[in-house]
Amino acid sequence: MNILILGSGGREHALAWKIAASPLTEKLYCAPGNAGIAKEAECVAIDVADHSAVIAFCQSAKVDLVVVGPEVPLCAGIVDDLEKAGIAAFGPGKWAARLEGSKGFTKDLCKANNIPTAAYERFKGAAAAKEYVRKHGAPIVVKEDGLAAGKGVVVAATIEEAEAAIDMMFDGGLGKPAWEIVIEDCLVGEEASFFALCDGDTAIALASAQDHKRVGDGDKGPNTGGMGAYSPAPIMTAEMNQRVMDEIIHPTVRAMKAMGAPFKGVLFAGLMITKDGPQLIEYNVRFGDPETQVLMLRLMSDIVPALMAARDGQLKNFDLRWYPDAALTVVMAAKGYPGSYDKGTLIEGLDVAAQTEGVEIFHAGTMTKNGDDVFANGGRVLNVCARGKFVREAQQRAYAAVDKIKWPSGFCRRDIGWQAIAREK
Numbered sequence: 001m002n003i004l005i006l007g008s009g010g011r012e013h014a015l016a017w018k019i020a021a022s023p024l025t026e027k028l029y030c031a032p033g034n035a036g037i038a039k040e041a042e043c044v045a046i047d048v049a050d051h052s053a054v055i056a057f058c059q060s061a062k063v064d065l066v067v068v069g070p071e072v073p074l075c076a077g078i079v080d081d082l083e084k085a086g087i088a089a090f091g092p093g094k095w096a097a098r099l100e101g102s103k104g105f106t107k108d109l110c111k112a113n114n115i116p117t118a119a120y121e122r123f124k125g126a127a128a129a130k131e132y133v134r135k136h137g138a139p140i141v142v143k144e145d146g147l148a149a150g151k152g153v154v155v156a157a158t159i160e161e162a163e164a165a166i167d168m169m170f171d172g173g174l175g176k177p178a179w180e181i182v183i184e185d186c187l188v189g190e191e192a193s194f195f196a197l198c199d200g201d202t203a204i205a206l207a208s209a210q211d212h213k214r215v216g217d218g219d220k221g222p223n224t225g226g227m228g229a230y231s232p233a234p235i236m237t238a239e240m241n242q243r244v245m246d247e248i249i250h251p252t253v254r255a256m257k258a259m260g261a262p263f264k265g266v267l268f269a270g271l272m273i274t275k276d277g278p279q280l281i282e283y284n285v286r287f288g289d290p291e292t293q294v295l296m297l298r299l300m301s302d303i304v305p306a307l308m309a310a311r312d313g314q315l316k317n318f319d320l321r322w323y324p325d326a327a328l329t330v331v332m333a334a335k336g337y338p339g340s341y342d343k344g345t346l347i348e349g350l351d352v353a354a355q356t357e358g359v360e361i362f363h364a365g366t367m368t369k370n371g372d373d374v375f376a377n378g379g380r381v382l383n384v385c386a387r388g389k390f391v392r393e394a395q396q397r398a399y400a401a402v403d404k405i406k407w408p409s410g411f412c413r414r415d416i417g418w419q420a421i422a423r424e425k
């Protein structure tokens with residue numbers, strides 16, 4: 001098969017690495033890709049927002065399957081457009097992608113189907129929103145309704161902070177003025193990332209994972225897209241997995257089908273595991289980044305038949321096998337991230353680092369110049385991943401590789417996996 005991946009991050013590099021290893025893959029393309037992906041796939045400079053350009057490329061290159069990485073093209077309906085043109089695509093259509101594209105939509109769906117999630121209210125104006133906050137008290141969580149590249153959530157410790165967040169969102173602080181916000185109760189517990197492969201009807205859970213969202217050691221500082229991840233997540237026991245499937249994933253898949261927007265693709269539930277059980281924080285309609293990097297290292301089965309089965313509605317009798325080993329990834333980011341940072345700084349030592357036992361390096365924001373020299377080209381730049389018998393061993397290997405990378409303009413957290421390792425002791 002000829003396969004095209006859309007996207008350019010560490011998630012897409014991990015997917016490319018796994019898809020390239022499939023005996024079913026004849027030719028692999030990625031648009032636009034990055035310096036690491038270029039070793040697994042032919043990178044093509046197409047603007048993913050231009051759906052007719054993507055379709056034209058698929059027709060000329062005889063692409064049999066398109067795998068969409070990020071949420072923006074999914075919410076823009078690229079899967080619908082590809083399928084309309086007769087090209088098979090993995091991922092949800094535009095209506096099903098509302099699970100990520102509109103927080104209000106998802107909260108209402110949860111309420112209507114008894115899916116556990118924080119109590120909430122939707123607001124179209126600042127005055128009513130502030131009144132609600134004053135009545136409810138803090139801590140409280142303020143969220144912009146639409147896609148906001150991970151920046152649309154403020155966990156406010158005080159009423160003043162919540163009011164400032166409300167003004168910021170309605171005043172266009174996240175790009176354009178919010179048309180609606182959601183205000184919800186603050187959940188207390190441990191977070192986990194839960195992934196289910198869905199075919200519109202059937203959902204099967206992938207291996208469990210946790211990521212570290214805060215920029216600094218000890219989970220301090222501002223939120224980021226994710227500074228590291230590991231799998232398995234010790235908090236996700238078999239019993240907890242089953243509860244998540246029964247209480248959250250299956251009811252969602254049923255509800256989406258019933259409203260004529262069947263969900264196909266990867267349903268990614270951000271969970272809070274509270275003392276009363278799992279609560280849905282939010283849905284994403286795609287693979288997680290950097291969780292996918294560790295999941296791909298642990299996936300024993302060929303991923304291509306799984307993606308096809310999800311797209312074809314054939315997951316019913318499907319099974320995925322996983323290596324029992326743990327996997328962990330450390331994100332190396334440009335100094336300044338998640339604020340402003342420099343691009344174009346030189347990274348050396350990648351080949352030596354990649355030879356560390358159990359290590360695989362996936363590129364996120366990189367580019368090559370002058371032949372093979374690798375330069376930083378984004379905020380999150382590298383994912384240094386490793387397998388190990390336990391999370392602790394995977395962590396040791398990943399940091400051994402990190403220490404061989406010469407990139408004075410980069411940084412990483414030094415404590416990825418601490419929660420899991422504390423439980424392993």
Ligand code: AMP
Pocket residue numbers: 118141150153155184185186187188191213223270281282
């Ligand atoms: P989201 O973009 O919805 O995943 O939110 C980003 C982060 O904000 C989550 O990973 C949580 O750490 C935090 N968060 C969001 N909603 C809540 C909530 N209701 N209670 C506590 N923390 C939350």
Ligand code: GLY
Pocket residue numbers: 211225226284287288289290291
């Ligand atoms: N790691 C969280 C995300 O992909 O949104």
